[in-house]
Amino acid sequence: MPFNESQFESVCSTARQAAIFQSAADALEWDERTGMPLAAGGYRAQQVSTLRSSAHQLRTDDVYGDALQTLLDQIGDLDPHSDQAATVRGLHRDFVRDKKLPIDLVTRLSVATVRGQQVWDDARKRDSFDAFQPALDEIIRLKRDAGARMAEGTSHSVYEALLDEYEPDAQVDQLNPVFSELKQQLSELIVAVTDSPQQPNIxxxxxxxxxxxxxxxxxxxxxxxxxxxxxxxxxxxxxxxxxxxxxxxxxxxxxxxxxxxxxxxxxxxxxxxxxxxxxxxxxxxxxxxxxxxxxxxxxxxxxxxxxxxxxxxxxxxxxxxxxxxxxxxxxxxxxxxxxxxxxxxxVRPSLIRVEADEATYNLHILIRFELEQALINDELSTSDLPDAWNRQYKECLGITPPSNADGVLQDVHWSAGLFGYFPTYTLGNxxxxxxxxxxxxxxxxxxxxxxxxxxxxxxxxxxxxxxxxxxxxxxxxxxxxxxxxxxxxxxxxxxxxxxxxxxxxx
Amino acid sequence: MPFNESQFESVCSTARQAAIFQSAADALEWDERTGMPLAAGGYRAQQVSTLRSSAHQLRTDDVYGDALQTLLDQIGDLDPHSDQAATVRGLHRDFVRDKKLPIDLVTRLSVATVRGQQVWDDARKRDSFDAFQPALDEIIRLKRDAGARMAEGTSHSVYEALLDEYEPDAQVDQLNPVFSELKQQLSELIVAVTDSPQQPNIxxxxxxxxxxxxxxxxxxxxxxxxxxxxxxxxxxxxxxxxxxxxxxxxxxxxxxxxxxxxxxxxxxxxxxxxxxxxxxxxxxxxxxxxxxxxxxxxxxxxxxxxxxxxxxxxxxxxxxxxxxxxxxxxxxxxxxxxxxxxxxxxVRPSLIRVEADEATYNLHILIRFELEQALINDELSTSDLPDAWNRQYKECLGITPPSNADGVLQDVHWSAGLFGYFPTYTLGNxxxxxxxxxxxxxxxxxxxxxxxxxxxxxxxxxxxxxxxxxxxxxxxxxxxxxxxxxxxxxxxxxxxxxxxxxxxxx
Missing domain, CATH: 1.10.1370.30 (Neurolysin; domain 3)
Structure with a gap:
């Protein structure tokens, strides 16, 4: 079937329109984080969510989705890496993902993660994992549900469907051997560095x-x-x-x-x-x-x-x-x-990921990657998470967090629902x-x-x-x-x- | 007729939604003027106009307008200065004004004033009123058209309809005597001040x-x-x-x-x-x-x-x-x-309004107020404007602009289509x-x-x-x-x- 240029222009125009709302929301969030007056937070959240909804509406419109489906059948003759083919494939992929999540689930996730971050923040200050656990359980439950829906009709596992949001097409089967080899080699190097009498003066x-x-x-x-x-x-x-x-x-x-x-x-x-x-x-x-x-x-x-x-x-x-x-x-x-x-x-093993050097950093990530897979796959319960975390830190980095605040509670990611996000840091390295x-x-x-x-x-x-x-x-x-x-x-x-x-x- | 609370909530909700888009646009404009990268201007204009259109769409929706009309008939029993009555009256007024301007005219005005400001900026740099005049003529023509449409069905003159956008309900007949008395008294005071041997050391x-x-x-x-x-x-x-x-x-x-x-x-x-x-x-x-x-x-x-x-x-x-x-x-x-x-x-008569002291400032305004009324009422042609300007400056402030750049071309307002805006400065004083x-x-x-x-x-x-x-x-x-x-x-x-x-x- 020949490629319908005018239909292509039409979906592009919708996507560009959605990007206008999206980028306006990004601008408001940039402002929020660079000096917005404190008391403005409530209304700013309304502004951002209104703009993101406007983008979402455009991106999940059925007429738009049908046009993308039609175009998807027409790109067979194009170079698969051409701008047009990539546009149709990419927009269609995003449309399908967005449509798979019922608005009700999106809302519940949004509420759970906003609340989750508040609870996490407080729990971290109080060094109380117990205070965070119920919120984390709820987030994991919802993310599993979302992952299962997004995995439907694909070859993805539930975890891969979550990972796919940040690292499209990444497969756990391919990551695992690379990551475990890295873990092995890194640990050896770090032991040698740590044992060396020659140390920098910082x-x-x-x-x-x-x-x-x-x-x-x-x-x-x-x-x-x-x-x-x-x-x-x-x-x-x-x-x-x-x-x-x-x-x-x-x-x-x-x-x-x-x-x-x-x-x-x-x-x-x-x-x-x-x-x-x-x-x-x-x-x-x-x-x-x-x-x-x-x-x-x-x-x-x-x-x-x-x-x-x-x-x-x-x-x-x-x-x-x-x-x-x-x-x-x-x-x-x-x-x-x-x-x-x-x-x-x-290079020096330390407790806090964001302060880690470039060598030990990846061990922080690999630990999280293993733990979050186990959580999503229901192979690890949140009640066992702090112990599992501390065991891994002892094993990989030779140190034991003195508190959960400096251990399992240090990152915002899980409380924000960002499962599948951590491995992208090491992929980047x-x-x-x-x-x-x-x-x-x-x-x-x-x-x-x-x-x-x-x-x-x-x-x-x-x-x-x-x-x-x-x-x-x-x-x-x-x-x-x-x-x-x-x-x-x-x-x-x-x-x-x-x-x-x-x-x-x- | 009893006041329909739920219909009232519904129009408020639409107006609040419009305000979200409008305030998001304001945020983007604030950013534009506090340090946005230079090259970002084109896309920023698209973002702002998309957001303002979204607001405009909500504010000119017919169902919304009908609801406002229904409510307007119901506020008779309320205190006219109550929040509810003021809301219905105000939103209805805005709706009627917005509806009176065909989108085509709004677009032409927007194009003419964006272009007008560019032309003005350049003309001012080159000190060439002639270069600005055709753009000004076009803006005046469009503003007259807009004013005439907005005046329809009201007791407003065309100029008042324009003024009404900035100073609702102001009437030229009431302003004129106040302003001419002020002009008279101010001029006398300023002459006395100027002639005094006692002068400040700045x-x-x-x-x-x-x-x-x-x-x-x-x-x-x-x-x-x-x-x-x-x-x-x-x-x-x-x-x-x-x-x-x-x-x-x-x-x-x-x-x-x-x-x-x-x-x-x-x-x-x-x-x-x-x-x-x-x-x-x-x-x-x-x-x-x-x-x-x-x-x-x-x-x-x-x-x-x-x-x-x-x-x-x-x-x-x-x-x-x-x-x-x-x-x-x-x-x-x-x-x-x-x-x-x-x-x-x-206090010292000077050429530039924005640098004027608080006494002479109002003379700068009163000159513009008279000239812009004459322009809109077709009693003064733009070709006679520079002479009329200079004559007034000589008469009221005792000085003659050495150039149009420091005279009739000094303000952005008219090039931006802001007729009826100047008098609000003196009303404020x-x-x-x-x-x-x-x-x-x-x-x-x-x-x-x-x-x-x-x-x-x-x-x-x-x-x-x-x-x-x-x-x-x-x-x-x-x-x-x-x-x-x-x-x-x-x-x-x-x-x-x-x-x-x-x-x-x-």
Whole structure:
């Protein structure tokens, strides 16, 4: 059947209209998290939910769905990775997912997770898992229901259907071997690092760094690596993130600590990495699959690549360190580059995921990945969860949380219903290392470029191989196309080994 | 007929829904003017117009309009100033106005004014009235058409129908005598002031005031007079304004100049006055007439009262000046309070309205009021406008603009289609003086309060007499209820005479 162009335009127009409501809601949420007056929260929630409902209505309209179904039958003759085919496939996939969830379940989930986050927040403060457990049980029950509905008519398991929302097409069977190999190898490396007598001196990072100077320096760094301030902003918030309010309007947010330089600096690099992905998407396809990021894992790969593979590399600091000393002469001029470089690459098992270094970080994730699968598959009851958590931390990281607040209660994700979200962090780390290696191979002298502050070739390579494709390829296809092999733990492990063994003399 | 409560709830619900879209658009516009990335403008315009259309659709829906018409017939038994009666009357009025304008005309006006502002901006830069004239002609033609349609079935003239959008129920026949008396008296006072050998020394205001210190001081002043930062924010922009994004979310914006203290400080007081009016509206009626401001003139009265009657008064500075010297010791400690007080009350005919002092300001307005009536009534052609402008400036202010850029092209209003808007500024000044006098009478020792930094009683009086009534009374009813007499020029003239004659020794 020939491809019906005018029907295609019509579904695109509906999807773009929905994106207008959606991005307006995103703008209100950005504002909410950058300084909205406290008392405005109630009405702001009404505004956001009205806008999201307007988008949802457009996206679940039956006429629109029928048109997508008709077009889906017509894309057989097109290149499956063309913009048109990807648009029809992507919008149809989203339509089918959205339709599978009855509005009643969506509402109950929304209520349960809003309430869940309040209960979690309070339970964490009181260090009481018992106070959180009933809310968590309810959320798991509802997420299982949602997952089962979304899995219907697909080859997905219930957990995969949940994961699919963040990492489309990811399969647990393929992730498990990669993740368990990573876990094994990482644990060995971390033991060696921990046992080494050679340890960094991190006190230079803990000096008094005036927030205003950090702000200026971080903004410069974001601009230098390639974040485009004509199409974006850098602001501050308590929980940093990146959001896009329009095709030329990417907002990144960071957080500064006066006695810990890495927080603001690497936070900025991380969010700038997210931001440059968003800015590399094709703006004329904004709100449609070719102009949307493909998955959270790929998104995270971009942030981690700039934060770690670039931002914690020696060549990068050969170039940046003199500027850093210029920005913070009192704090840094007595510290040598090598000492600074070792300090920003400290690896040390710790309790809190969001504060973890790049090596131990993945163990935090793998623990959560196993536990949340067990919870959703009903192989672990929430009453056994704190013990299971502490056992895993002892086994993988060699430490036992002294409290549930610093253990099983530390993350907001489960209380927000985000099951299947955690693994995307580690997928991102794996992809970052693998993509960086491929870029190095392609560009030949990437280290030299970084040591001269030349970031454009790397950014260009990422644009060509990742950004500009939007959702035209799946995340795993993108990685395989760009690097020549499927996602594996090889590159991340080699990267960490190559960096950490010389530093720690192991 | 008994009042149908459930039908009333239903129209309120629609109007509240429309207000959600409208306030979301306001939030996006606030963001646009406080730091949105430059390149985001195009998409932002699409977002705003989509949200405003969604609101417009709800507000012009026929079922909604029929319900309002039915309710209008039922409010006869209610107190006409009750919340319910005011809601029905106000929403019905808005519905009828909105319906009178065909969507085609609205679109043409929107295109003509967006384009008009671009053309104006360019023409002003090139000092070429000729370049602007065709765009202005088109806007006048469309506004006449809109005014004629809105006047249909009412006692309004075309100009009044335009004015009615900003100052509901204002009548030119009632304004004209008040305004011409004011013009006469003001001109005499200004001549006396100008001729006086006693003149202020304004150099203390022109010293180097660091923006960061101004920012802190202005924020403090806004908070001290009563702007509630738990329900609002103070930000910066190139053209200061005040906007409300929700019942507890009022945003005021100011602008600082490093070599002119009054700009940021009185700008903040002015916007804080607007903001305190918004914060004094009843938040449970947000988006409905009882929770909306009544008119631009009354809005302006609140900003001018805090900027001038309070902010440029001697009692206020008896209290604030030591704090100002504390905030700017290098710049102010060599200046006596009396010298400072005279400087901030300088009166001097000048070319630019937005930089004018509180006495000459009204002459700028009255000139525009006469000219725009003549334009709309087809008694003045745009080709004669620059000469007419310059003649009036010579006559009223004794000065002749050296260029159209500093003359007839200085304001954005006409290019934006804002005919009928200017007089609200002077109405605001008249009402500010009259309300302040009434508050003084009621509170007994207002000057003493101000000299002690006690602003709560004055704010409370304004809340009781103006803010909390929303649109339950008309602007002129509010003034008359609060002050015991209709709006006149008496209070403003007496206020100016009492202040300026001693200062200038006349």
């Amino acid at each position: 006190t230079p990072l803990q000096r008094d760094f005036a927030i205003s100077s950090q702000r200026e320096f971080s903004r410069n760094v974001a601009g230098w690596v390639g974040f485009d301030f004509a199409r974006g902003r850098l602001d501050e918030t308590s929980h940093p993130f990146c959001t896009t309010l329009g095709p030329n309007d990417c907002r990144i947010l960071t957080r500064y600590e006066s006695n810990w330089l890495p927080s603001g600096l690497f936070g900025t690099l991380h969010e700038a990495g997210h931001g440059m992905y968003e800015q590399g998407l094709r703006s004329d396809w904004f709100g449609l699959p070719p102009g949307n990021f493909v998955s959270l894992g790929i998104h995270e790969s971009q942030s981690r690549l700039w934060e770690n593979q670039v931002g914690r590399s020696r060549p990068f600091w050969e170039w940046l360190y003199p500027k850093a000393v210029g920005a913070f002469p009192e704090q840094l001029s007595s510290t040598e580059l090598d000492e600074f470089y070792f300090a920003i690459n400290q 794996l992809a970052a290392a693998q993509l960086f290696d491929a870029a190095s191979d392609a560009l030949g002298n990437l280290d030299t470029m970084l040591s001269r502050g030349e970031f454009a070739p790397l950014l260009e390579w990422l644009r060509d191989n990742v950004h500009r494709h939007g959702r035209c390829y799946s995340g795993s296809e993108l990685v395989e196309n760009a690097t020549g092999s499927p996602l594996s733990s090889t590159h991340l492990m080699r990267y960490l080994e190559n960096k950490l063994r010389p530093l720690y003399g192991i | 150099t203390p205001l022109q010293r180097d005031f660091a923006i960061s210190s101004q920012r802190e001081f202005s924020r403090n002043v806004a908070g001290w007079v009563g702007f509630d930062f738990a329900r609002g924010r103070l930000d910066e922009t190139s053209h200061p304004f005040c906007t409300t994004l929700g019942p507890n979310d009022c945003r005021i914006l100011t602008r600082y100049e490093s070599n002119w203290l009054p700009s940021g400080l009185f700008g903040t007081l002015h916007e804080a006055g607007h903001g305190m009016y918004e914060q004094g509206l009843r938040s449970d009626w947000f988006g409905l007439p009882p929770g909306n401001f009544v008119s631009l003139g009354i809005h302006e009265s609140q900003s001018r009262l805090w900027e001038n009657q309070v902010g440029r008064s001697r009692p206020f500075w008896e209290w604030l000046y030591p704090k100002a010297v504390g905030a700017f010791p290098e710049q102010l400690s060599s200046t006596e309070l009396d010298e400072f007080y005279f400087a901030i009350n300088q 008249l009402a500010a003086a009259q309300l302040f006098d009434a508050a003084s009478d009621a509170l007994g020792n207002l000057d003493t309060m101000l000299s002690r930094g006690e602003f709560a009683p004055l704010l409370e009086w304004l809340r009781d007499n103006v803010h909390r009534h929303g649109r339950c009374y008309s602007g002129s009813e509010l003034v008359e209820n609060a002050t015991g007499s209709p709006l006149s020029s008496t209070h403003l003239m007496r206020y100016l005479e009492n202040k300026l004659r001693p200062l200038y020794g006349i």
